[in-house]
Amino acid sequence: MSTLTTTNSNDNYLNHTKGILSWLCTVDHKRIGIMYLVCVLFAFFLGGVFAMLLRFQLLTPEGMFLTQDQYNQAFTMHGAIMVFLVIIPAVPAALGNFVLPIMLGAKDVAFPKLNLFSWYLWIAGLVFFLLALATGGLDTGWTFYTPYSIDKASSMGGVIPALIGAFILGFSSIFTGMNFIVTIHRLRPKGMTWFRMPLFLWATYATAIIQVLATPVVGITLLLLIVERSMGIGIFDPAMGGDPVLYQHFFWFYSHPAVYIMILPAMGIISELISVHSHRHIFGYKFIAYSSIAIAMFGFIVWGHHMFTSGQSQLMNIIFSLVTFSVSIPSAVKVFNWLATLYKGSISLNTPMIYGLSFIFIFAIGGLTGLHLATLATDIHLHDSYFVVAHFHYVMMGSALIGFLGGIHHWWPKMTGKMYHEGWGRVAAILVFIGFNVTFFSQFMMGSKGMPRRYATYAEMPEFQVYHIWSTAGSVILAIGFVICAIYLLQSCFAGKKAPANPWGGRSLEWQCSSPPPWDNFAEQPEVGDCYDYSVLEWNEEEQGYVWKKDVLHPGEANG
Amino acid sequence: MFSIISSLLATPQGNPENFWLPKQASTVAQSVDFTFNLITWICYFFFALIVIAMLVFMIKYRRKSNDHEIVVTGPTHNTALEVTWTVLPLLLVIVIFIVGMRGYLNLREAPADCYEVQVTGQKWSWTFSHPKFGAIEVGELTVPVGKPVRLLMTSNDVLHSLWIPDFRVKMDVIPGRYTSLWFEALEVGEYLLNCSEYCGTDHSKMFAMVRVIPQEDFDKTLTKLASEYEDMSLGELPAYAINRLYNRCKSCHSLDGSIGTGPSFKGLWDRVSRGDTLFTSGEELSSLLGDATFYGEPENYIRESILNPQAHIVQGYLGSMPSFQGQLKEKQITAFIEMFKNLNEITTAEGEISVNPDGTPRQ
Numbered sequence: 001m002s003t004l005t006t007t008n009s010n011d012n013y014l015n016h017t018k019g020i021l022s023w024l025c026t027v028d029h030k031r032i033g034i035m036y037l038v039c040v041l042f043a044f045f046l047g048g049v050f051a052m053l054l055r056f057q058l059l060t061p062e063g064m065f066l067t068q069d070q071y072n073q074a075f076t077m078h079g080a081i082m083v084f085l086v087i088i089p090a091v092p093a094a095l096g097n098f099v100l101p102i103m104l105g106a107k108d109v110a111f112p113k114l115n116l117f118s119w120y121l122w123i124a125g126l127v128f129f130l131l132a133l134a135t136g137g138l139d140t141g142w143t144f145y146t147p148y149s150i151d152k153a154s155s156m157g158g159v160i161p162a163l164i165g166a167f168i169l170g171f172s173s174i175f176t177g178m179n180f181i182v183t184i185h186r187l188r189p190k191g192m193t194w195f196r197m198p199l200f201l202w203a204t205y206a207t208a209i210i211q212v213l214a215t216p217v218v219g220i221t222l223l224l225l226i227v228e229r230s231m232g233i234g235i236f237d238p239a240m241g242g243d244p245v246l247y248q249h250f251f252w253f254y255s256h257p258a259v260y261i262m263i264l265p266a267m268g269i270i271s272e273l274i275s276v277h278s279h280r281h282i283f284g285y286k287f288i289a290y291s292s293i294a295i296a297m298f299g300f301i302v303w304g305h306h307m308f309t310s311g312q313s314q315l316m317n318i319i320f321s322l323v324t325f326s327v328s329i330p331s332a333v334k335v336f337n338w339l340a341t342l343y344k345g346s347i348s349l350n351t352p353m354i355y356g357l358s359f360i361f362i363f364a365i366g367g368l369t370g371l372h373l374a375t376l377a378t379d380i381h382l383h384d385s386y387f388v389v390a391h392f393h394y395v396m397m398g399s400a401l402i403g404f405l406g407g408i409h410h411w412w413p414k415m416t417g418k419m420y421h422e423g424w425g426r427v428a429a430i431l432v433f434i435g436f437n438v439t440f441f442s443q444f445m446m447g448s449k450g451m452p453r454r455y456a457t458y459a460e461m462p463e464f465q466v467y468h469i470w471s472t473a474g475s476v477i478l479a480i481g482f483v484i485c486a487i488y489l490l491q492s493c494f495a496g497k498k499a500p501a502n503p504w505g506g507r508s509l510e511w512q513c514s515s516p517p518p519w520d521n522f523a524e525q526p527e528v529g530d531c532y533d534y535s536v537l538e539w540n541e542e543e544q545g546y547v548w549k550k551d552v553l554h555p556g557e558a559n560g
Numbered sequence: 561m562f563s564i565i566s567s568l569l570a571t572p573q574g575n576p577e578n579f580w581l582p583k584q585a586s587t588v589a590q591s592v593d594f595t596f597n598l599i600t601w602i603c604y605f606f607f608a609l610i611v612i613a614m615l616v617f618m619i620k621y622r623r624k625s626n627d628h629e630i631v632v633t634g635p636t637h638n639t640a641l642e643v644t645w646t647v648l649p650l651l652l653v654i655v656i657f658i659v660g661m662r663g664y665l666n667l668r669e670a671p672a673d674c675y676e677v678q679v680t681g682q683k684w685s686w687t688f689s690h691p692k693f694g695a696i697e698v699g700e701l702t703v704p705v706g707k708p709v710r711l712l713m714t715s716n717d718v719l720h721s722l723w724i725p726d727f728r729v730k731m732d733v734i735p736g737r738y739t740s741l742w743f744e745a746l747e748v749g750e751y752l753l754n755c756s757e758y759c760g761t762d763h764s765k766m767f768a769m770v771r772v773i774p775q776e777d778f779d780k781t782l783t784k785l786a787s788e789y790e791d792m793s794l795g796e797l798p799a800y801a802i803n804r805l806y807n808r809c810k811s812c813h814s815l816d817g818s819i820g821t822g823p824s825f826k827g828l829w830d831r832v833s834r835g836d837t838l839f840t841s842g843e844e845l846s847s848l849l850g851d852a853t854f855y856g857e858p859e860n861y862i863r864e865s866i867l868n869p870q871a872h873i874v875q876g877y878l879g880s881m882p883s884f885q886g887q888l889k890e891k892q893i894t895a896f897i898e899m900f901k902n903l904n905e906i907t908t909a910e911g912e913i914s915v916n917p918d919g920t921p922r923q
Binding site: 282361 | 577580581595596599610611614623628629630632641642645649656661662665668683719728734735736760762767821879880
């Protein structure tokens with residue numbers, strides 16, 4: 001018995017039905033995952049174009065080619081697109097949708113139609129954001145801080161469409177989270193106790209809890225903002241008796257946990273990558289699993305650290321500072337456990353693993369610089385400076401997005417049935433790593449020296465130009481890396497080598513069905529054992545992939 | 561042990577700019593920098609630990625390209641080790657928290673005998689008023705060296721945030737309430753003050769200069785500042801206005817003809833007296849000037865543009881200017897008008913200010 005696949009091997013989810021409608025009306029989690037992937041990558045391209053505009057504008061202290069208002073729009077759209085349309089849905093909705101049910105040996109998520117509805121909500125959200133651009137633009141920053149966003153004389157006309165867009169995207173996120181929680185609770189296969197779940201599932205589960213509990217708060221907040229701006233009911237505007245700082249509390253009550261919506265699933269991917277590509281049982285499974293839950297829980301009670309200079313009471317600042325440090329512990333635990341997993345492994349330095357190791361390097365910097373910002377005395381100086389910009393790009397882009405890229409490369413053979421060009425893959429991964437660090441490390445330095453964020457020009461502080469030039473140069477390297485990546489991935493779809501069922505030697509269930517998976521994943525839900533025990537696999541030259549050892553029984557086949 | 565670490569990380573008071581941080585120019589900067597350096601060294605240590613371990617494992621356990629054999633080695637967990645690397649960082653962050661909290665209280669608790677300045681943030685300028693002298697400064701804040709100063713701040717419109725990097729102090733400036741911060745400058749000099757909370761179009765031009773002057777000159781300077789324009793003749797007013805009042809306008813109105821958030825001041829008086837300015841309403845200024853018209857004298861148009869800027873908005877601009885009603889004395893409005901009339905004498909062709917407040921040529 002070499003594989004669990006029981007359906008005809010030529011039939012798969014890509015060719016099972018044909019035509020554009022068979023995609024747009026599909027309830028198959030794999031197709032929805034691919035649709036999300038395509039859309040999220042499109043939005044990433046859009047957000048990236050805005051990012052490049054920002055970087056080139058800042059090459060000189062007087063600015064290169066954007067007016068102040070154009071720059072303000074560009075950084076707002078960059079932030080809003082990257083947060084709401086890219087990083088939040090990237091891993092759970094795109095990769096999670098594809099992988100999660102297969103990892104469970106299930107045929108689909110618990111609510112397939114709701115899953116498709118989430119995707120349409122995402123599309124509606126995108127449409128509203130584009131509408132915001134068309135109806136006067138958006139210049140509030142992705143945070144929509146009050147009273148700026150309420151005052152029609154200050155902010156541009158696209159605020160309400162953008163708020164509606166973010167509100168709708170919130171529902172998309174909630175539905176995906178709900179779907180995953182129910183799926184993990186109800187559809188686990190025989191033998192998969194909670195502590196035998198692949199760690200990616202623990203991470204998506206923890207993420208889903210945040211999505212379901214925190215997103216409604218921002219939904220209501222954005223709704224209040226819409227009401228206030230359109231009808232003049234005073235909630236956040238002091239001119240109408242409201243409280244602008246209250247808005248910040250409401251906003252960060254969601255948006256801080258949202259940071260963990262972005263990073264937790266990426267951490268889940270890294271746990272898989274590190275273990276599979278070093279053929280080494282994950283070290284300290286339970287600590288990693290619990291640390292995901294701990295991060296999700298602690299994430300709810302630290303929002304006030306975004307407001308250390310907002311005038312909230314000193315006691316509150318002290319409490320929020322203390323609690324914020326608690327998040328650093330489970331994050332550190334994960335890093336140490338990943339390192340221990342590498343110990344005595346058989347480490348393959350292939351493309352997914354380069355992204356995995358890049359993640360550890362970059363997340364170490366992103367996490368450690370969080371200490372400067374959690375500490376009250378230093379945060380007062382660093383708040384709203386480029387130091388903060390560098391810190392959250394190290395976490396949200398360098399970590400979350402590189403985790404996402406690692407995941408794309410790890411599961412690409414499974415999703416498309418094709419192998420990408422490994423050599424170009426490595427080149428792109430290394431360019432992304434170098435480009436990223438050059439772009440953002442220089443931002444730490446200018447931030448701590450006094451460069452405030454969201455500046456279109458810095459004519460009074462020409463000493464920062466050298467850092468901006470470094471940063472822009474880095475962003476060009478980064479962009480080249482992404483372009484190469486896009487080219488060889490697209491090329492592989494048409495001319496890539498056929499992928500084996502299990503090219504890396506993974507043990508979780510998705511590697512036990514063919515690549516690409518059949519329409520219904522598994523004819524019968526398989527039984528599972530320890531998903532990090534690689535001793536049952538061996539290399540098969542003919543398949544150019546790993547197969548189950550002939551003399552070892554599958555779980556559930558004992559004495560069969 | 562602690563004292564050894566302290567002496568390694570502490571910098572002498574007034575330390576110049578280094579790799580990470582700008583010059584220390586206030587009394588609290590030293591302790592903020594100590595905390596910063598402490599955390600940074602902890603970061604260096606853990607970063608080195610993580611990256612070196614990773615590199616060593618990457619090299620030592622690297623898989624050969626054609627090696628496909630799976631050999632199971634290494635432990636799957638080690639509870640003692642894992643508890644250690646959970647508890648040790650926990651103890652360390654508690655230390656960081658306590659050091660940071662003490663530094664913060666130090667930053668926040670103003671001494672009892674502070675010199676007080678009231679600060680108003682308004683798109684996109686800073687106004688500083690000295691209640692003790694009745695003096696108002698715009699775009700410049702004059703404070704005495706070696707004396708604690710408390711800024712009591714509020715905003716006229718949206719959120720702003722006052723940051724003086726060399727002093728390591730920052731506080732949001734919020735409409736409808738007061739916030740405060742304090743500092744004590746170590747040395748005479750000029751320090752940049754900026755807005756670090758996004759506030760719209762010209763956020764990145766919302767600067768002011770903190771001028772730290774000797775204590776013995778302070779009273780004299782401020783007394784003069786409070787009343788200098790009162791005794792000035794008409795001919796002295798342009799030099800005063802361009803140096804003392806124009807700071808409030810400069811983020812939007814250029815002196816060199818370049819287009820900003822508002823029209824440039826260069827050639828403004830010519831345009832106004834000719835009357836060929838078009839408004840968004842479609843009217844031309846000339847139809848509002850002359851005997852028995854809306855404005856009568858062109859000076860009235862300037863006056864209204866300052867006190868009620870929304871009345872007539874020049875075509876091509878959004879009309880983002882706030883009203884300055886109640887913020888300027890009559891003589892200061894006159895000073896503005898004189899400034900416009902004589903702009904060519906007090907600025908260069910490139911739009912640089914060419915006179916000092918007392919009318920002497922600027923070097």
